[in-house]
Amino acid sequence: MADLTLDHVSKFFDDGGSKVVAVDDASVTIEDGEFLVLVGPSGCGKSTTLRMIAGLETVSEGQIRLGDERMDNRPPRDRDIAMVFQSYALYPHMSVRGNMRFGLEESTDMADADIDAVVEETADMLGIADLLDRKPGELSGGQQQRVALGRAIVRDPEVFLMDEPLSNLDAKLRSQMRTELQRLQEELGVTTVYVTHDQTEAMTMGDRIAILNDGELQQVATPLEAYHRPANRFVAGFIGEPSMNFFEMEVHGDTLANDTFTYDLSPRSKEAVEGTSRVTLGIRPEDVELVSDDELDHTYETSVDVVEPMGNENAVYLEFGTERRFVATVGGMRRVEAGQSAVARLPEEAIHLFDAATGEALQ
Ligand code: ATP
Secondary structure (H helix, E strand, O other): OOOEEEEEEEEEEEEOOEEEEEEEEEEEEEOOOOEEEEEOOOOOOHHHHHHHHHOOOOOOEEEEEEOOEEOOOOOHHHOOEEEEEOOOOOOOOOOHHHHHHHHHHHHOOOOHHHHHHHHHHHHHHHOOHHHOOOOHHHOOHHHHHHHHHHHHHHOOOOEEEEEOOOOOOOHHHHHHHHHHHHHHHHHHOOEEEEEEOOHHHHHHHOOEEEEEEOOEEEEEEOHHHHHHOOOEHHHHHHOOOOOOEEEEEEEEOOEEEOOOOEEEOOHHHHHHHOOOOEEEEEEOHHHOEEEOOOOOOOEEEEEEEEEEEEOOEEEEEEEEOOOEEEEEEEEOOOOOOOOOEEEEEOOHHHOEEEEOOOOEEOO
16 A cells, blocks of 8 residues: 655647647645545546546656556556546446456456455445346446446555546435445545545545646645635635635725725734735635624625525625625525615634735735
């Protein structure tokens, strides 16, 4: 067992003469046994990164290592990696048992009886032991995904790579399988890189998450760190639902101002913005308070535009000055109606400040 390292890895594609930078100088070490979720919007380079680790794509620059051993120049079959795809990629003419055996028959010289034992033990662990003689076409989506997982597990690899493995399942099964996958990964202790575009999945599953945008790694952190201390505006806006509110502000000493409102800064925040002329003020919807006392600091008169139920909470869209809108989430029991006025408080301990030019966090 060993750490998996991406060391200044880039991938360039040639798209009819023009160069596409799919992955741009990515460096990260995934620790032995760690569950790392690679997350980002469509086209940001997640699959390409995973495919380079698997050996399905060459590396244009940089190195990939397992422990001290370089692996980017090895063929896929010599990498001791098992990959699970969104499409399951099962062989339709083979039984579940056949599909699970297949990977092992290819990669080891284990005796038949031993292979059978491993397959049965894994099927037991995944709750599919009674399905071993069926064909993939006779299984539900969730069962097929378990078989695909089983096929990866029997090989007992150093690394699991998973590319949106749950995205074909319905919402309920997806959340059930998330928990199950996490439990399995913990039990097996196999280093795992899991790709998803779904930030909820990333936040709930990863030991750490690596947030990718436009081929560039934005931040590698625990889900809580990324939520509370986003490295830049992109991460701040990507993590969290509804997204963080942003206001573009000019810095005037210890006050931030735009054409709608001003925001007074404490000495600590003032220090953070010193030397910057324009900043982005961010606040998460769940940190906006609707209060009755407009004498409190950092309170603003707003009117309620739309109230959107979100289960046990409501998203309250507030209008504020000329064409500024932001959102607050409040408990579902709280009566808030469209058209009413509301005093919103943006408490200073909850705000995030970013350099408006670079997007980098200032605190
Ligand atoms: P999605 O979530 O939509 O699958 P992704 O984050 O996995 O997206 P990639 O598939 O890794 O993104 O693609 C990253 C970038 O590289 C995209 O701009 C894509 O168009 C480009 N790309 C991927 N494969 C090729 C290729 N074979 N030739 C040219 N460009 C490619």
